Amino acid sequence: MTTLAQSQAPKLRPWKLVLGGIVMAMLAVLAWGLTRDPSYIPSQLVGRSVPAFALPELNGNGTVAADDLRGTPLVINFWASWCVSCRAEHGLLTGFGREVASRDDVRIVGINYRDAPAAAARFQDELGTFSYRSGQDPSGRTGIDFGVYGLPETFFIDRDGIVMARHVGPLTEAALKHNLSLIGVTR
Amino acid sequence: MRPRRILAIVLVAALAVPAVAVPVSTTSVLAQPVKQQDAVDARVFAIGAKLRCPVCQSETILDSHSSSAKEMLRIVREQIDAGRSDVEIVGYFHDRYGDYVLMQPPARGANHVLWVLPLLILLVGGLWLARWLGRSRRAAAAAAPAAPAVAFTEHDLERLKL
Numbered sequence: 001m002t003t004l005a006q007s008q009a010p011k012l013r014p015w016k017l018v019l020g021g022i023v024m025a026m027l028a029v030l031a032w033g034l035t036r037d038p039s040y041i042p043s044q045l046v047g048r049s050v051p052a053f054a055l056p057e058l059n060g061n062g063t064v065a066a067d068d069l070r071g072t073p074l075v076i077n078f079w080a081s082w083c084v085s086c087r088a089e090h091g092l093l094t095g096f097g098r099e100v101a102s103r104d105d106v107r108i109v110g111i112n113y114r115d116a117p118a119a120a121a122r123f124q125d126e127l128g129t130f131s132y133r134s135g136q137d138p139s140g141r142t143g144i145d146f147g148v149y150g151l152p153e154t155f156f157i158d159r160d161g162i163v164m165a166r167h168v169g170p171l172t173e174a175a176l177k178h179n180l181s182l183i184g185v186t187r
Numbered sequence: 188m189r190p191r192r193i194l195a196i197v198l199v200a201a202l203a204v205p206a207v208a209v210p211v212s213t214t215s216v217l218a219q220p221v222k223q224q225d226a227v228d229a230r231v232f233a234i235g236a237k238l239r240c241p242v243c244q245s246e247t248i249l250d251s252h253s254s255s256a257k258e259m260l261r262i263v264r265e266q267i268d269a270g271r272s273d274v275e276i277v278g279y280f281h282d283r284y285g286d287y288v289l290m291q292p293p294a295r296g297a298n299h300v301l302w303v304l305p306l307l308i309l310l311v312g313g314l315w316l317a318r319w320l321g322r323s324r325r326a327a328a329a330a331a332p333a334a335p336a337v338a339f340t341e342h343d344l345e346r347l348k349l
Contacts, residue, residue: 019311041241041287114254140258147283149241149255 041149043166050074050157051145055135058112058120064135066161073183074157075100075108077171078143079134080115081123083151088170090127096176097131099187106185110134113143113151158183195319199312227267234263234276239290247290 045051054065077093079086093108100108112120112134124130137143146155156165156179164182167175180187235249240256248256248263259280266276280288292298 019315038244041284044283044285140255141262144259144262144280144283147241147285149284 039150040168041147043163044147045155045163046166048163050076050155050161050163051142053111053135053137053142053145055111055137055142058110058117058134058136060133062133064109064111064133069107069109070161071159072104073106073159073180073185075106075180075183076111076146076155076157077108078111078113078137078146078148078151078153078155080113080151081119082115085170086152087127089152089172092171092173092176094128094131096187101131106180106183108132111137111142113137113148114140154179156180156183192320192323195316199316227264230267230273231260231264234267234273235260237277237290238263238280239288241284241288 050066052066054063054067056062057064075096077089079093093110097108100106109132110130115136115138117136120134135142140148146153150168152168152170154167154171155163156167158164165179167179177187232249236247238248238259240246240248240251240253240259242253242255243251246256248259251257262279263276266279271279277289286292286298292301294302
């Protein structure tokens with residue numbers, strides 16, 4: 001027997017349920033998409049050999065070259081005077097650089113990306129001199145080889161010259177410690 | 188048309204148009220930083236319109252005014268001069284930046300969703316709209332009276348005269 005209330009209630013057809021489910025799922029995916037950073041580009045370099053580079057040293061006459069840095073775990077930090085968030089990691093990097101100078105199981109170099117030496121010098125006058133060498137990459141071509149898209153970016157390379165990790169954005173104490181562990185360095 | 192029906196058409200159209208338009212590569216109509224002079228320029232343009240600028244949001248390296256994009260265009264030109272093929276040049280950037288750098292994501296793996304979903308939405312939306320319009324037309328036909336219930340009288344005619 002059908003009561004009045006039952007006959008007047010809208011029928012829930014299966015296809016309506018399915019369509020409603022699909023719409024809800026799509027909305028959920030789109031909502032999740034809003035929480036992600038659309039400018040983030042996953043690194044193509046992780047697991048591959050470090051690209052070759054030989055760059056003129058920023059404050060000197062030497063060359064910063066990938067070939068000379070083989071055999072020891074290596075940290076490469078891309079920075080620039082125009083990069084605002086590079087200021088946030090500067091203290092950590094210079095501190096780590098001083099520490100590295102006294103140990104022989106890890107090395108660090110900087111790459112001054114799309115910058116002018118004068119501007120880079122002013123940056124260091126203001127925030128403190130880097131405790132390690134930087135190579136100049138004024139055209140950004142070495143950066144392109146590394147897949148760099150937003151500074152600062154830091155690459156962690158193991159003793160065999162394989163890139164094990166890339167960190168985008170200012171380094172933190174925890175991120176540095178974690179990524180160093182990936183290249184066999186304890187801090 | 189009733190407001191609800193208009194609303195339905197507008198909704199489906201609004202969903203369908205971007206769904207179809209998005210995967211199609213955008214070609215610059217505004218900013219063309221390099222003058223097109225010869226065959227090499229034409230190739231620089233064609234390749235530049237395929238590559239997405241890594242420091243911008245959904246902009247080709249041809250459209251972007253960023254120095255990064257300009258440097259990438261310069262690399263494209265150099266590699267053309269060096270005799271590399273279009274596929275090799277696009278591959279050079281794909282090697283470094285992955286699928287991100289391609290304006291048209293390649294139709295493979297999970298990317299198939301991008302290509303199939305818009306057509307699916309259009310299809311389902313179209314079927315739903317057709318069904319709904321048909322049903323409301325039938326309902327309207329059923330509800331409409333066959334003839335005016337009250338005849339037009341002489342008195343009504345008088346009232347209409349000014």
